Amino acid sequence: MSLKTVSISREGAVSIVEVNHPPANTLSSETIADLRKAFKQLADDNETQAIVVTGAGRFFIAGADIKEFTDAFGDYEKAYGMAEAGQALCDEIEQMKKPVVAAINGAALGGGLELAMACDLRIAADDAILGLPELNLGLIPGFGGTQRLRNIVGTAKAVEMILTSKQLNGKEAFEVGLVQASVAKDEVIDTALALAKSLIEGRSMTSVTRALECIVKGENESLEHGLERERNRFAELFLTEDAKEGVTAFIEKRKPKFKHK
Structure with missing residues (x-):
């Protein structure tokens, strides 16, 4: 399988999906397509029992590719299709029959946080930035953020975060229950891998x-x-x-x- 913006590696029964789309690992249409292919491959892979998803470099996923948004001005169908593709990716991750852990090593904004919320569990770096800033652009979260954030942190907190475009660091995200742990940046992957392994080791x-x-x-x-x-x-x-x-x-x-x- 040819993937241009995503790589797959494995540590035992845990596969690691890494987004590598410089400079900020944005969710371009190509990246979304690559991620959907990667998760489909791992869903069918009997050797993979759990999955960790992370970003290469300083970013987890800094959001959607805003430059692509300009192509949808005045075009309802194109804008609808962009949201549909992003939601399909997040739905597929959420519906995986294998545990998926997000290792949030850096900024997880907009579509990046929406993808992380589709994972079963989340580990964040202490200094990672998490938020849904779409209202600053005159938009709303379109990849499932309005629904999943509410389900995870509750209606009042979701309203506050989305309407104010409030961003949280990893420690603050842990305090509101958005992530399961906040750790030093250099411990994120190892912590996520250990968590993923704990979900499957000794289990059928x-x-x-x-x-x-x-x-x-x-x-x-x-x-x-x-x-x-x-x-x-x-x-x-x-x-x-x-x-x-x-x-x-x-x-x-x-x-x-x-x-x-």
């Missing part, structure tokens, strides 16, 4: 994928529908080899040997 991917599905899809469903899915996925696991192995190992007081089947 048959249960990990179903747990993620229930959590993510349940957010946009009624409690009744969410519980129905939970019952179905719970029952499905009793048909798998790994559930039998996990329960048997617990009874026999030994570590399970999962085959992810």
Whole structure:
């Protein structure tokens, strides 16, 4: 697969997706397309059990490519298509059946923060800058930011951050629950990798994928529908080899040997 603005590497069962689109790793249409290809590849890769996404250099993702916005002036369909592509990328990341951790090594603004919020968990550098400044441009977040920020930090905080274009550093983002940890810049990748590994080590991917599905899809469903899915996925696991192995190992007081089947 040919990717011009994104690279993929691997550390054990964790794949690292790195955006490399100098100077600020903006989400151009090409970068969005490359990221969608990368995540599709990793979704189908049996060797990848978890994913860390980060940015090359000083930036995580500094936002959308503003220069491309000028092509959409006066063109509703083109502007709609830009939002649609960005939302599709974030939706695909959110719907991944493998844990995705954002390693926010630098500025995560606009579309960059929207992508990070689509990940399951987020680690930020203490001095990283996070925010949705679109209203400064006479726009609004268009890649899912109005919805995901509200779901993560609550309505009042989302209103404050979006309407004032307030930006938070990593420590402040941790305090409001936007990220799970704020660490020194040179520790971001290692911390994110350790977190990603902790989500999968000693676990069966048959249960990990179903747990993620229930959590993510349940957010946009009624409690009744969410519980129905939970019952179905719970029952499905009793048909798998790994559930039998996990329960048997617990009874026999030994570590399970999962085959992810």
